[in-house]
Amino acid sequence: MKKYKNILVTGGAGFIGSHLVDSLIENGYKVRVLDNLYRQIHPTGQLPRYFNPKAEFIKGDVTSRRDWLKALQGMDAVYHFAAAVGVGQSMYEIEHYVKVNSLGTALMLDILANTRHKIKKMIIAASMSSYGEGSYRCKIHGTVRPPLRSQSKLEKRDFCVYCPICDSIVDPVPTMEDAKQNSNSIYAIGKKDQEEMVLNIGAAYNIPSVALRYFNVYGPRQSLSNPYNGVVAIFMSRIKNGKPPIINEDGLQTRDFVHIRDLTKVNIFALEKDSANHKTFNVGSGNPVSIKNMAEILIKLYGSKLTPEISYKIRKLDVRHCFADIKKMKQLLDFQPQIDLTYGLKEVIKWSEKEQAVDKLDFAMKELEKRGLR
Numbered sequence: 620m621k622k623y624k625n626i627l628v629t630g631g632a633g634f635i636g637s638h639l640v641d642s643l644i645e646n647g648y649k650v651r652v653l654d655n656l657y658r659q660i661h662p663t664g665q666l667p668r669y670f671n672p673k674a675e676f677i678k679g680d681v682t683s684r685r686d687w688l689k690a691l692q693g694m695d696a697v698y699h700f701a702a703a704v705g706v707g708q709s710m711y712e713i714e715h716y717v718k719v720n721s722l723g724t725a726l727m728l729d730i731l732a733n734t735r736h737k738i739k740k741m742i743i744a745a746s747m748s749s750y751g752e753g754s755y756r757c758k759i760h761g762t763v764r765p766p767l768r769s770q771s772k773l774e775k776r777d778f779c780v781y782c783p784i785c786d787s788i789v790d791p792v793p794t795m796e797d798a799k800q801n802s803n804s805i806y807a808i809g810k811k812d813q814e815e816m817v818l819n820i821g822a823a824y825n826i827p828s829v830a831l832r833y834f835n836v837y838g839p840r841q842s843l844s845n846p847y848n849g850v851v852a853i854f855m856s857r858i859k860n861g862k863p864p865i866i867n868e869d870g871l872q873t874r875d876f877v878h879i880r881d882l883t884k885v886n887i888f889a890l891e892k893d894s895a896n897h898k899t900f901n902v903g904s905g906n907p908v909s910i911k912n913m914a915e916i917l918i919k920l921y922g923s924k925l926t927p928e929i930s931y932k933i934r935k936l937d938v939r940h941c942f943a944d945i946k947k948m949k950q951l952l953d954f955q956p957q958i959d960l961t962y963g964l965k966e967v968i969k970w971s972e973k974e975q976a977v978d979k980l981d982f983a984m985k986e987l988e989k990r991g992l993r
């Protein structure tokens with residue numbers, strides 16, 4: 620017997636949400652989606668082709684109390700994924716990001732605190748971006764959490780990270796869930812707000828809650844035309860349009876890429892396993908991959924002759940390294956990511972062949988440059 624039957628997925632028309640919707644339906648759940656089909660993600664304003672016809676769809680906005688009330692009615696659990704997603708953009712669309720991410724979540728919690736409902740589990744999409752710079756090891760001081768690198772060093776093309784105590788060069792190590800969150804963008808601050816608010820109200824009202832800090836998620840259905848998207852989609856869109864991927868810094872900065880199918884499994888376990896309750900988890904692969912290496916793998920898989928363009932440019936607020944310590948996920952959710960990066964990327968490329976990729980990167984970069992953010 621399943622503990623939950625009716626599941627609400629906000630943002631269920633988006634990349635991560637839509638995969639979860641499919642998986643929930645396959646696993647016998649009844650699914651409702653609340654999504655406003657935001658134009659930056661859904662340029663036609665229509666439900667995407669991939670949207671599962673077995674899911675109920677409510678077109679609505681997480682900034683509307685009325686839409687939340689309608690969506691939450693009769694539900695046993697909620698995955699709250701709808702969000703404004705983009706670090707750079709959040710630095711000038713500040714009101715929009717705070718409204719959708721922080722206030723949208725506050726509205727859901729306000730309703731749960733003040734009305735009769737059946738919600739017995741909340742799962743919030745949190746983000747690795749809330750850590751800021753990842754964890755590092757200093758030979759003298761052990762694990763340290765350096766602040767963002769100084770602008771003057773970056774301008775001299777010194778991309779290293781230094782110990783905040785003795786100023787010697789430090790080496791990246793996996794970042795654990797209990798690392799302090801040094802959020803350094805409005806997007807990251809909002810994501811931190813969201814997880815804290817959900818866990819706080821969950822504990823106060825005894826509603827089991829789980830915060831999943833996703834690292835860089837990739838897979839079919841990611842928007843190839845949203846220039847504020849993750850690096851995989853941006854590089855794919857460039858290569859597809861015959862342009863070289865443009866790489867910031869020297870390209871040796873690393874990120875942690877996790878395949879959407881692995882992520883979806885973790886999402887299902889977070890719902891079904893009580894061991895997840897009232898906890899925060901990193902959801903990454905645990906493997907750092909340099910941005911230059913990612914560009915090279917993609918170029919090779921596309922069979923292209925392009926070479927990545929190392930720009931040495933710096934994007935304000937960018938971190939040098941951040942990758943997940945996934946011990947907690949392994950121990951408490953009994954899950955280890957399974958999809959190999961090259962295999963996963965091959966599959967995404969195959970999917971992208973039928974997709975239109977409008978390269979709007981130049982536009983997005985100009986927006987950031989205009990404001991001195993790049």
Ligand SMILES: NC(=O)c1ccc[n+]([C@@H]2O[C@H](COP(=O)([O-])OP(=O)(O)OC[C@H]3O[C@@H](n4cnc5c(N)ncnc54)[C@H](O)[C@@H]3O)[C@@H](O)[C@H]2O)c1
Nearest residue numbers: 630632633634635654655656657680681701702744833836
């Ligand atoms: N993609 C990643 O690598 C990544 C990493 C960390 C965290 N996350 C988080 O995971 C969640 C899902 O991300 P995604 O990559 O699927 O993004 P996405 O943009 O593909 O999906 C988000 C969905 O939310 C909807 N939406 C936006 N504003 C809304 C509003 N005001 N009301 C209702 N619906 C709204 C959009 O229409 C879209 O369908 C987000 O909360 C994001 O912050 C994603």
Ligand SMILES: [Zn+2]
Nearest residue numbers: 757760782785
């Ligand atoms: Zn030190």
